[in-house]
Amino acid sequence: MIDPSQRILFDDQIYLDANSIQKTFVYEWKESECKINITFSQEDHLAISLPKAPYAGFNIEGSLSQTAMDKMTTDLKEKLSKRGIQKAIVRQRPEFEPTPEFQIIHDGLVRHKFSYTKEANQFVFLGQDFEQNLHPMQLRKIKKCQQEQLIFSKEDPSKIQEVHSFLTSCRNQQGLEINIDNQSLKQLFLKLPRSYECYTVRNCEQKILAATILVLVNDQILYNYLPGFDRVYKSLSPLSYLLFQLYHDLRDRNYEIFDLGISSIDGELQNGLFTYKKRMGAEQSDRFIYEINLK
Structure with a gap:
């Protein structure tokens, strides 16, 4: 069973330092039994989670409701705007096993005017x-x-x-x-x-x-x-x-998981690559990239 709350290397400080990912900051939000954090790198008026990493995005501990997601997203946009950020990009980690939290994140971001690109990610359950x-x-x-x-x-x-x-x-x-x-x-x-x-x-x-x-x-x-x-x-x-x-x-x-990476470019499926990974026993998951203009 995959633990979606387990932290990943790509937003760990040792990875950020090793890849010279600078000007980073962590947004944190907590309500009741739910904790959410996300690491961004800021360059001028652009914030990305994260450059030089295949994915990063939101880390969640506890149970996330739609109401809590709405409160968090409103607060996040306000905090980003106060930092002078005009555009934010979130490269969310893929969902290897369905969880309510991933769907709540997606629905909440879309409600708050985030656009998104869906990439075809493939992985093998070991x-x-x-x-x-x-x-x-x-x-x-x-x-x-x-x-x-x-x-x-x-x-x-x-x-x-x-x-x-x-x-x-x-x-x-x-x-x-x-x-x-x-x-x-x-x-x-x-x-x-x-x-x-x-x-x-x-x-x-x-x-x-x-x-x-x-x-x-x-x-x-x-x-x-x-x-x-x-x-x-x-x-x-x-x-x-x-x-x-x-x-x-x-x-x-x-x-438990061998992530073979995406088989699409800007949402367009690379059929040959996708078919090859499928023949090698891979299953499909989705990796979402969210964007919002704040200016």
Whole structure:
């Protein structure tokens, strides 16, 4: 059972410092048995929760009613306006299991004139028999990787430069740019050694065929931050083998959710990516991005 009140790494001060997220402030609200807080970063007249993070948003402890949500949202808008903020963006954490609080947050923000974009997020429940949810085609490819004796490994941080170079080339194959430079990634592993992990799949000649960087969001959730594979080996599907091995490894470590991230851009579904993750046993959740103009 996922605890939605459990704090996440992305709005922890150690993450903010490691990513040089500056000019932050925490809005807090409490009534009766309900506590709500949200961390923003302010740049001029814009407040975001949070930049340089996949998501953040509202943290809730206790039971939230619609009335309480209305009071909180009214107070939040007033407090933001007093700080000179003209626009606010909330990148709310995804809902992996339905709870009344998530719906109350959504309905309350919409009532108070927040617009929103809904991104398609996908994740794997590690507590269940995930293998039964894998598509037969993916199972065949995973078996092929096993026959080829590909090597799945957790990499030492000393290998980050090699892995970053590989992931950069993977992005270049797609005509894309990687969203973090080598030195910044090294610094994250140095500053947050318990929160970042690196995994690869190599062939017998030690050539990397697939790799990913994971972020430990909290004691229940991991985020697939930076996956990639060499498209020369697309027919072999080393990324499928990497994910398959990670499912087993993370389940053995008692994690419950493996967040594979969004499969849409600005609300537009990336059908190929969405289908691939679904074939790898992923379920869909929604990740909402809310905006409001306060001027």
